[in-house]
Amino acid sequence: MGNLIAEAISMGWMAMAIVAGMIVYFQVTIGDPVAKKRAVFKTFIGLVSTFLLFIAIANYKQNFYGESRLLPVSLVMITVTTFIMALYYTNLSALLKIGGMMFFIAAFLSGYGNWLPQVEGGFPPVEEEKTWDSMTPEQLADEGEKIIFGGVGKNKEQGAIGKGQCPLCHAFHAGMLGERAPNLLGLVQRGDERIADPKYFKDDPTKRMYSVKEAFPGSGAAQTSQEYIAESHACPSCYVVEGYGVKGTNDKESPMPAIHKPPISLSLPELAAVDTWMYLREGLDAPSFEDLVASYEKFIPEADRPQQAKEGEGGGGTTLMADGSEPVDQILAKAQCVACHTIPGIPGAVGTIGPKLEEGTTAAQRIKAPDYKGTAKSATEYIMESIIDPSAYVVQPFPDNTMPKVFGQKLSAGALKKIVDYLSQVKVGQPPPPIK
Numbered sequence: 001m002g003n004l005i006a007e008a009i010s011m012g013w014m015a016m017a018i019v020a021g022m023i024v025y026f027q028v029t030i031g032d033p034v035a036k037k038r039a040v041f042k043t044f045i046g047l048v049s050t051f052l053l054f055i056a057i058a059n060y061k062q063n064f065y066g067e068s069r070l071l072p073v074s075l076v077m078i079t080v081t082t083f084i085m086a087l088y089y090t091n092l093s094a095l096l097k098i099g100g101m102m103f104f105i106a107a108f109l110s111g112y113g114n115w116l117p118q119v120e121g122g123f124p125p126v127e128e129e130k131t132w133d134s135m136t137p138e139q140l141a142d143e144g145e146k147i148i149f150g151g152v153g154k155n156k157e158q159g160a161i162g163k164g165q166c167p168l169c170h171a172f173h174a175g176m177l178g179e180r181a182p183n184l185l186g187l188v189q190r191g192d193e194r195i196a197d198p199k200y201f202k203d204d205p206t207k208r209m210y211s212v213k214e215a216f217p218g219s220g221a222a223q224t225s226q227e228y229i230a231e232s233h234a235c236p237s238c239y240v241v242e243g244y245g246v247k248g249t250n251d252k253e254s255p256m257p258a259i260h261k262p263p264i265s266l267s268l269p270e271l272a273a274v275d276t277w278m279y280l281r282e283g284l285d286a287p288s289f290e291d292l293v294a295s296y297e298k299f300i301p302e303a304d305r306p307q308q309a310k311e312g313e314g315g316g317g318t319t320l321m322a323d324g325s326e327p328v329d330q331i332l333a334k335a336q337c338v339a340c341h342t343i344p345g346i347p348g349a350v351g352t353i354g355p356k357l358e359e360g361t362t363a364a365q366r367i368k369a370p371d372y373k374g375t376a377k378s379a380t381e382y383i384m385e386s387i388i389d390p391s392a393y394v395v396q397p398f399p400d401n402t403m404p405k406v407f408g409q410k411l412s413a414g415a416l417k418k419i420v421d422y423l424s425q426v427k428v429g430q431p432p433p434p435i436k
């Protein structure tokens, strides 16, 4: 509004109108007192109307090119102005009234047209490519936090998870238990201890006892703490933290997925961002972006390096783990259900952190259990409820809050449906259903 008035005044006409008004005023002040008072009043009305008129014109000018719907306001103001003037300048009255009426009709018509829904034009937003190497360490760390937790500042939020999926298994803060995987607090210092471990065979990794000896033939072992971190991400089974190996493998094999490979598929710059967050959040200086990327190049051969996903395809908190176009075994792998559950018929689904999923038999029993407090009325409803609201009913003897509560947001409706369809057909003592 302020700049509207300024605009009106700046239109030099305003000044001219005031001068004209003053001339009239001085002319009529010579005469009898009643006529004088009347003339002053008329001059006043004249000035107010002129002012309104200019604001109306200024408003019209400002909004003509924008997609504003304020345009008809100008016309309404002009109409009002003409009517006011018509009331006081009786000799001009007829003319002004006709003029006002015309403006009124014009205002009505244009207003009607203007207030109808407008079609938004313009170009689609340009896809922004991330320029990793020009980011400050803080910006990189923010990207890292988004990849791990789904958003900046989310690292302490219960259940927060990003496309890196690390919080499915890892805790990151002091006091949080690392039952499934080591707590990643203090990782940078720990890296040096790990490579000093005789079982690590820093100088000749081919002597290792693990299921995989080297990230790729000739890659060698890590020589620095950062290289240890890079190797842990690229080749989890090259060294398995004691007690955390896949059950029954005597710590020869790690349950952690290689995070540059599908389904997680982080690119080298994304891995560098993840690491930068881990350094900065502990108040440490991170190695440069180039050095971080170089540490991964040591363990990930060129052919295995995922291409950087375009902005919007990943990274953000709302990114889906699976969109439902995949076959069900891939959906279960992408969502890491396989890391916690044994699921008959699904290759690699050998997890033991949660119950074996034979829902074709168990789901119906669960909803009949006396301690069942959920809202499911059928087996399929129970399976869906277990996935999107795992605490609705906690299967004994498993602890509550182990299964992530993110799948309602992280899986498309189609993906959820495929999972429910499959699980509802898995029955105790029967061959597993076919994968569709």
Ligand code: HEC
Binding pocket: 164, 165, 166, 167, 168, 169, 170, 180, 181, 182, 184, 187, 190, 194, 229, 232, 233, 236, 237, 239, 240, 241, 244, 245, 254, 255, 256, 257, 259, 274, 336, 339
């Ligand atoms: C499916 C569970 C799982 C997921 C998902 C997972 N990890 Fe792990 N991770 C583990 C387990 C178990 C270990 C310990 C066994 C080993 O040494 O490989 C481990 C080990 C590590 C280590 C070595 C820790 C140490 O103390 O030496 C690092 C570093 C690591 N993970 C980082 C990550 C990051 C970063 C992500 C996400 C991008 C991630 N992990 C995702 C299960 C997982």
Ligand code: HEC
Binding pocket: 168, 169, 332, 335, 336, 337, 338, 339, 340, 341, 353, 354, 355, 356, 357, 358, 359, 362, 363, 366, 383, 386, 387, 390, 391, 393, 394, 395, 398, 399, 400, 401, 402, 403, 404, 407, 419
């Ligand atoms: C981090 C480990 C973990 C992951 C990942 C996980 N779950 Fe679970 N799940 C559990 C645990 C523990 C329970 C038992 C406790 C409970 O009911 O909350 C459970 C319970 C269930 C149940 C109820 C089982 C029954 O017999 O009543 C279903 C169904 C289920 N999970 C499906 C899934 C699906 C589908 C996925 C992947 C989209 C998944 N879970 C991912 C740990 C996990």
